[in-house]
Amino acid sequence: MSQADNALTLRYRLSVLSRFCAAIFGGYFLTAHSVALLSLFISTTKVDAVLYSVCVSILLYCCVFIAVFAVRSLIWIWLVLITSILGLDLLTQYIQGGI
Amino acid sequence: MIYSLATLLCISAFYAFAMAKTAHYKSVFGTRPSQRRSQHINNFGWIIILLSFGVNLSQAIGYGSLMFCGQLALSVVLIAMCLTYQPSWMRSLLYLLPISTLLLAVISLVF
Amino acid sequence: MKESFFRSMTWLHTWVGLLLCWLLFLIFFAGTISFFRHEISLWNQPAVHSIAHNKQQQHTLIESGLGYLREAAPEANRWWVGLPSERQPELQVSHRHAQGEGKRDKWVDERLDPNTLSQIDGLVDTKGGNFFYRLHFDLHYMDRKLARWLVCFASLFMLIALISGVVIHKRIFKDLFQFRPQKGVRAWLDAHNLSSVLALPFHLMITYTGLVTLIFMLFPNPAETLYDDGLKGFRADFYPERQRIEASSEPLKVPAFETAFAHFYQNWPDQKIKRVIIDHPSNTASSIKIYGDNGTLIRDEYPFWQYSGTTGELLKTARLDPSNAEMLYGGMIAVHSGRLAHPGLRWLYFICGIAGCIMIASGCVMWAKRISARLKPGQTANFGLKLVETLNIATIMGLPLATAGFFYANRLLPETLTARADKEVLVFFIIWLVTALISVLFRGKRAWQQFAYANALVWLLLPICNALTTDGNLVTYIQDSKWVLASFDIAFLATALVFYFQGNKLASQAHSKVHSKRSRKRVVAEQEA
Numbered sequence: 001m002s003q004a005d006n007a008l009t010l011r012y013r014l015s016v017l018s019r020f021c022a023a024i025f026g027g028y029f030l031t032a033h034s035v036a037l038l039s040l041f042i043s044t045t046k047v048d049a050v051l052y053s054v055c056v057s058i059l060l061y062c063c064v065f066i067a068v069f070a071v072r073s074l075i076w077i078w079l080v081l082i083t084s085i086l087g088l089d090l091l092t093q094y095i096q097g098g099i
Numbered sequence: 100m101i102y103s104l105a106t107l108l109c110i111s112a113f114y115a116f117a118m119a120k121t122a123h124y125k126s127v128f129g130t131r132p133s134q135r136r137s138q139h140i141n142n143f144g145w146i147i148i149l150l151s152f153g154v155n156l157s158q159a160i161g162y163g164s165l166m167f168c169g170q171l172a173l174s175v176v177l178i179a180m181c182l183t184y185q186p187s188w189m190r191s192l193l194y195l196l197p198i199s200t201l202l203l204a205v206i207s208l209v210f
Numbered sequence: 211m212k213e214s215f216f217r218s219m220t221w222l223h224t225w226v227g228l229l230l231c232w233l234l235f236l237i238f239f240a241g242t243i244s245f246f247r248h249e250i251s252l253w254n255q256p257a258v259h260s261i262a263h264n265k266q267q268q269h270t271l272i273e274s275g276l277g278y279l280r281e282a283a284p285e286a287n288r289w290w291v292g293l294p295s296e297r298q299p300e301l302q303v304s305h306r307h308a309q310g311e312g313k314r315d316k317w318v319d320e321r322l323d324p325n326t327l328s329q330i331d332g333l334v335d336t337k338g339g340n341f342f343y344r345l346h347f348d349l350h351y352m353d354r355k356l357a358r359w360l361v362c363f364a365s366l367f368m369l370i371a372l373i374s375g376v377v378i379h380k381r382i383f384k385d386l387f388q389f390r391p392q393k394g395v396r397a398w399l400d401a402h403n404l405s406s407v408l409a410l411p412f413h414l415m416i417t418y419t420g421l422v423t424l425i426f427m428l429f430p431n432p433a434e435t436l437y438d439d440g441l442k443g444f445r446a447d448f449y450p451e452r453q454r455i456e457a458s459s460e461p462l463k464v465p466a467f468e469t470a471f472a473h474f475y476q477n478w479p480d481q482k483i484k485r486v487i488i489d490h491p492s493n494t495a496s497s498i499k500i501y502g503d504n505g506t507l508i509r510d511e512y513p514f515w516q517y518s519g520t521t522g523e524l525l526k527t528a529r530l531d532p533s534n535a536e537m538l539y540g541g542m543i544a545v546h547s548g549r550l551a552h553p554g555l556r557w558l559y560f561i562c563g564i565a566g567c568i569m570i571a572s573g574c575v576m577w578a579k580r581i582s583a584r585l586k587p588g589q590t591a592n593f594g595l596k597l598v599e600t601l602n603i604a605t606i607m608g609l610p611l612a613t614a615g616f617f618y619a620n621r622l623l624p625e626t627l628t629a630r631a632d633k634e635v636l637v638f639f640i641i642w643l644v645t646a647l648i649s650v651l652f653r654g655k656r657a658w659q660q661f662a663y664a665n666a667l668v669w670l671l672l673p674i675c676n677a678l679t680t681d682g683n684l685v686t687y688i689q690d691s692k693w694v695l696a697s698f699d700i701a702f703l704a705t706a707l708v709f710y711f712q713g714n715k716l717a718s719q720a721h722s723k724v725h726s727k728r729s730r731k732r733v734v735a736e737q738e739a
Contacts, residue, residue: 024363033431035429035431036431036432036434036435038432039431039432039435040435040436044535045533046436046437046444047444047447047533047535047536048533048534048535048536049432049436049535050432050433050436050444050448051536051538051539052535052538054422054426054429054432055425055535055538055539055542057425057428057429058369058418058421058425059418062366062369062370065366065370066219066222066370066373069219069221069222070215070218072214096435
């Protein structure tokens, strides 16, 4: 990205900032909601379900983080992040309400 | 004791990996190795490193693999430093490594 | 598409690695030293050096420890007997006293010689290795919660940098053994590659498991989903031994401690015990908690037995037969903390940790070199470059210097000083601050070189300082086969040697500047390609 480096326009800086925010916060909430849902699907004792799901959370966070930087379109990233977070949240609430 | 044997094996394996590289081979022995020779040395290195891993695992699976991780680091650092600062030592290591490994293997098998 | 993926990973590696690299260096440095946490506590406490290795049976030790506490602190609300181990030679007997409503209970720590059962004289007030252990994730002066979040994000960035680093540097595995110290900037790149590849399994493991140690702060969500009262409910399930036991007002007339221990020894005769805790030893709420030793097993939490102090019956046990999930989670934490390690593995851990420090340091330095190589001739350094160079020297050279200062402070501060432990820590931070201030003024190669020589000098004098202020020195340690203390002196000397060579290296590089400038350009060109 050296050409971009040379032309540090405001637009470019903002897009980098937005990407970092998407990776750090979007990635965080996406992971948090996915592991919460995951823990509901692991059919062992409650302690074990919690332990298994927290152990994979970091792996998930890393994958999301890297994916955010690998995908080109910023709008696409935010769209996918927000819809999937909302979807996961709804699904978790639905399952919990259904029990 | 067994872990020192595994460490020696690990160092030998990385010695072989280093010698499988043309540039390093040349800096130690002065001649260029043939393609076949490099390939053989490389394969030999893989066999030895698997052996080292096996020896570690034979002691304890978890603790052994931790030891193996550490031994990898130690071996690479030793071989790289030796190649950089004292390439002449690499020639003596060619004899020293197998002899000491064999000796240690015999001792640990007997006692 | 593939091309742009590698390009974005390169970009990610550079920026994620650099944003928090100085914090990461601090975390790695403190963590690496913390592998010798108990050893440093031992070194910092010269009165304990002369204690011979424990020869008593564990049940005798427990009995005499409890006997001591019965005499010394009958009114305490908790007794704690910590048994000696290979790493801690002394028998720990501590008692805790209630301080009234709203105040935290007060601990009194005492230590006994396990062979004579007499109190150890001349203990000094010091934090020992616990300082570095806490610094590793609490960053000392900072608010604990904020510090841990920061450490979490730094570790996450580290993990991302590691993964993207592996993706972009396909060649690192190819030129594994390449280290060309003659080639100026190229040497830094080689050092960076070598130190990251040689301990790559360790780096990945330690970063991942490090995040797992703080995971319930980072992701409390699964516990909050499954338990109505969230983390609290989960903790009650997962740590039954940490449940608070309320005192009763009825005094305990006939304690059944002996019955309890007799039951334990009969049913688990081979179990090695780590510590024994008795809650409320003087009233009927009394309960005995026995913690087993894990030895070299890859487990974090100790197996646990709880007996009633009034009847002597077994109330509950925990972790005698852990489930797979507990093994996975506990195993990760155990592997991170390395408590299970024997000296051999401990040193391997240490070498890998140092490799991590070198990896981070060389990354920081390369960045500064890259920026300065981009400057046009005649252009002066801008604020960003100055900041990076200053922070580089302050962390990379300042931290070892401050650590040496911490050790000196331990030996040289008067024993009667009030709050001596805090003063030792203060010395550490003052030296670090002074280094940082000096590096604001002098940032060039000369500053690096002089700091390297300064480090060499202080680490070289440390064994001498130790010999003058305590009864032992390197020769007597070897004669008495006190290998832990001997290896401290040897490690100090080795550190001095490394810094001396680095200083020499920097001095010789200053002469061949023309050469290094050319290679610097090549490195920049290669990195951009």
